[in-house]
Amino acid sequence: MYKKINHYLRAIWAENIKEWKIELTYKADFVRGMIDPLVYVLPYLLYGIALVGGRTSESLEKLTGTGDLITFVTLGYIFIGFLNMALWAMGFSLRKEQYWGTLESVFAAPVPRWVYALGMAAHSTMHQGLMISLQLIVISIVFKLSVNMGGIVPSLGVVGVMLIALYGLGMMIASLTLIFKQGWLISEALSSLIMIITPIAYPLAVLPVFMQKAAMALPTTYGILTVRHFLIGEKMGFSVGTSFLRLAILCVLWVVFGLIVFAFIDKRTRRSGTLAHY
Amino acid sequence: MRWNRLKADLAIIGAEIRKTAKIWFAYKILMFFWAIFPLIWVIPYLFQGKALVGGMSSAPFAQLTGTENYMAFVLIGAMVSTYIFSGLWGVGNSLREETYWGTLEYIIASPTSLLVVLIGKTLAEFLYATVMVIFQATLATFFFGIDITFGKIFPLMMIIVLLVIGFYGFAIAFAGFTLLIKEVHGWVHTLEWVFFLFSPIRYPVEVNAITKLVSAFVPLTYALVAIRAIILLNKSVINLWQILLILGVMDIILIAGGYILFNRLEYRTKKAGTISQY
Numbered sequence: 001m002y003k004k005i006n007h008y009l010r011a012i013w014a015e016n017i018k019e020w021k022i023e024l025t026y027k028a029d030f031v032r033g034m035i036d037p038l039v040y041v042l043p044y045l046l047y048g049i050a051l052v053g054g055r056t057s058e059s060l061e062k063l064t065g066t067g068d069l070i071t072f073v074t075l076g077y078i079f080i081g082f083l084n085m086a087l088w089a090m091g092f093s094l095r096k097e098q099y100w101g102t103l104e105s106v107f108a109a110p111v112p113r114w115v116y117a118l119g120m121a122a123h124s125t126m127h128q129g130l131m132i133s134l135q136l137i138v139i140s141i142v143f144k145l146s147v148n149m150g151g152i153v154p155s156l157g158v159v160g161v162m163l164i165a166l167y168g169l170g171m172m173i174a175s176l177t178l179i180f181k182q183g184w185l186i187s188e189a190l191s192s193l194i195m196i197i198t199p200i201a202y203p204l205a206v207l208p209v210f211m212q213k214a215a216m217a218l219p220t221t222y223g224i225l226t227v228r229h230f231l232i233g234e235k236m237g238f239s240v241g242t243s244f245l246r247l248a249i250l251c252v253l254w255v256v257f258g259l260i261v262f263a264f265i266d267k268r269t270r271r272s273g274t275l276a277h278y
Numbered sequence: 279m280r281w282n283r284l285k286a287d288l289a290i291i292g293a294e295i296r297k298t299a300k301i302w303f304a305y306k307i308l309m310f311f312w313a314i315f316p317l318i319w320v321i322p323y324l325f326q327g328k329a330l331v332g333g334m335s336s337a338p339f340a341q342l343t344g345t346e347n348y349m350a351f352v353l354i355g356a357m358v359s360t361y362i363f364s365g366l367w368g369v370g371n372s373l374r375e376e377t378y379w380g381t382l383e384y385i386i387a388s389p390t391s392l393l394v395v396l397i398g399k400t401l402a403e404f405l406y407a408t409v410m411v412i413f414q415a416t417l418a419t420f421f422f423g424i425d426i427t428f429g430k431i432f433p434l435m436m437i438i439v440l441l442v443i444g445f446y447g448f449a450i451a452f453a454g455f456t457l458l459i460k461e462v463h464g465w466v467h468t469l470e471w472v473f474f475l476f477s478p479i480r481y482p483v484e485v486n487a488i489t490k491l492v493s494a495f496v497p498l499t500y501a502l503v504a505i506r507a508i509i510l511l512n513k514s515v516i517n518l519w520q521i522l523l524i525l526g527v528m529d530i531i532l533i534a535g536g537y538i539l540f541n542r543l544e545y546r547t548k549k550a551g552t553i554s555q556y
Contacts, residue, residue, distance in 0.1 A: 029464040039471045046489065047323060047481035048330055051348060053338030057330045069330060185311060196321050202329035 011111045015119020016126070023127070038135045041077045044201050045070055045143070055143075063203045065235040066228075070143045075231060076200035078135060079224050081128045082159070082166055083194060087187045089124035090117065090170025095177040113266055114259060117174060121167045151230030154240075158226045161247045165219035168254030175265040199224055203234070219254065222247045287394045294398025295405070302406060312360075313413045320356045323480060324349050342482040345510040350424050354506055355479040357414045361407045361438065362473055362498060365445050366466050368403035369396065370452035374462060392544055393537070396453055400446045430508050433515035437508075440522060441501035444529035447536030454543030458552075478502050497528045 023030055048069040049055060061067030093116075097103035106116055139145060176186055197207065197215040204212050204221070215221045226243045228234035236243065302309055327336070327348045335346035343351060373392075376382035385395055418424040426434075452469075456462045474480060476489055477498040483489040493499040504521045507513040515522070 026464075032464050032468055036467065036471065039475055043474050043480040044323075044326065046485050047352075048326065050342055050482050050485040051327055051330045051336045051339050053341070059332035060330055062332070063329060073326075185307065189311065189315070192315055192318050196318070196325070201322060201326040206325050206329045 008111060008115045011109070011115050012119040012122055015116060016122040019120065019123035020126075034131055034134055037077075037081055037131050038138055040080075041074060041135065041139065044073050044077060045139075048073055048201070060203075063205050064228075066232045068146065068232065070139075071145045071147065071232055072228065072234070073201045074136070074139050074143070074145060075147075075228050076224050078132045079198070079200060079220050079227075080195070081132045081135075082163065082223070083191060083198070083220055085121075085124040085128045086166040086170035087173055087191045087194075089127070090120050090167070091173030091187050092177065092184070093117065093120040094174050113262060114171070117171050117262070118167070120174075121170060124170075125163060147231040148233070151227075155227040155230045158223055158230070158244070158247070161244065161251060162219045162223035165247065165251040165254040168251070168256070168258030169219075171255075171258035172261045175262040178265050178269045194218060194220070197221075204237070216246075217250070219247055219250045222250070287390070290390050290394050291398040291401060294395055295402040298399060298402035298406070312364075313410050314417075316356045316360050316410075317353065317414055317417060320352045320480075323352045327352075339482070342484045343506070345506070347510060349422060350510055351482075351506065352480055353418050353422055353424055354509060355502060357411050357418065358438070358441075358498070358502055358505055359473065359479045360411050360414065361404075361442050362445060363470065364403050364407040364410070365400075365442065365449045366452070366469055368406070369400050369446055369449035370469075371456065371462060371466060372396070372399045372403075373453045374456040393450070393540060396450050396540070400450065404442055404446070424509065426509060433508055434505060436515065437501050437504045437518075437522070437525070440525040440529060441497055444497045444525065444532035447529070447533035449536075451536040451539035451543075454540035454547075457547040458543050473498060497525055497532070500525050500528075 048057070051057075052069065055070045056067045057069050058067060060069055060072060064072065066072060094103060097106055107113070109116075136145075173187060173190070180186060197211045198218060198220050199207075199215065204215060204225075207215065222243045225234060225236045226240060226247075229236050229240065229243075238246075328334070330336075331339075331348075334349060336348055337346060339348050339351070340346040345351060373382060373396075376385060386392065415424070415426055419426055452462075452465075455465075459465075473496070476492040477483065477496045478493065479498070479502070483493040483499065500521045504515075504518045504525075507518060508515065
């Protein structure tokens, strides 16, 4: 048993290292990728400042208990990085192997498919962690974010639990690319819709009721609300314990669902002989 | 002789438009995606506005833009930016796509100039973007109450033509760049964020001194200011002659610069013998 786990862990690490090596071969693209999220958040912040004529919003304070729109939006925005990890980095992992012509070799390796997916997840988590850290450092320097330092450790705990649920989502998307091949449309459409119902730059209260209900099925909703609760005191409408409990349930549901969909599609594509189709 | 040459070039342009249209119709889901999603991408900005100001109008926003209606502001930005992003991907990346399809060598080997083919691609892209924008404008009129009357259509089209002439000049130069450096996905993404940050697509650039300064060199800034003035402030096109003049001058510079750059880059790639390299 120990040998088997060790064997899987080595495969996960090898996959992670392989991804880093490929990524660091294209240095200019790597640097651009680091700057991208930083630049993408700026229109949200500048738009907010243009709307209220400063960085403090009375309306936001009434809705959430905190009026500092810069800190509010920035903390929400970092979760887009985690969503991208599931929808793009993990979701596109199998498609990338197809581009490189290595999918069949990877699938022929003596490890279960989920081990491969976890290797991709390990790389994506580290990569996103790096990008988010850079984003937070620069925004903190430029806009002087003010957060409760005591909330950092529990926030990392929330993010950790949320990531497990996102891995389930990422595995599901990755398997869909085996059927649809050009799966970017699925990732793009899903990420656009998830971005609307996730309370990134606004609280849940401004969404229509059906969107609020849909948001409750997403781990990122609890992740964002709870992290902002710990760091800037956002009112959540439920307790921290409830948030952790719901996140734990979502973890189980998404991971089980992701694994089932992955196994089903993997079996179907191999049976239909379309695995190698481009 | 000259007349025959012109006729042949027009036939090539017509053939390129037909070919591009056939490819679009082969992927109907993509047409649906590009017609709908640019509007979906602005929905988070509408909810953010509602959360920050507690309603659908903002006085500080009016001080910067002349209109309190931030919803109309971002919707117009989204519609007009369709031309920019379709130009970036459809024209700037078009020769790269021919290498994906394995058809670039055939085009180069044919007795026609690459520039004529690119003009065909540019016109096809303009028609495609116009169909998308008409569809989006219809949705914006019915669902979001944006007032685009028939009397405004001619001046709006005039500004859009002035915008795209210069921009497509830039995109043609960019297409030449793709011949040289091959993979440009990252560069296109970088240009996307340059436009999002340094032109008033999503927010009024006047809110920050740096974005205000840099955006003065981007034609899209002038086009958006003029288009919003016509739609939201009911200004006549005659009142906007200074903006039209600036756009006209920028067009001349960009078209001439684009033409020279493309020819130089094409010559350099052919001389290096790397045109068919992937």
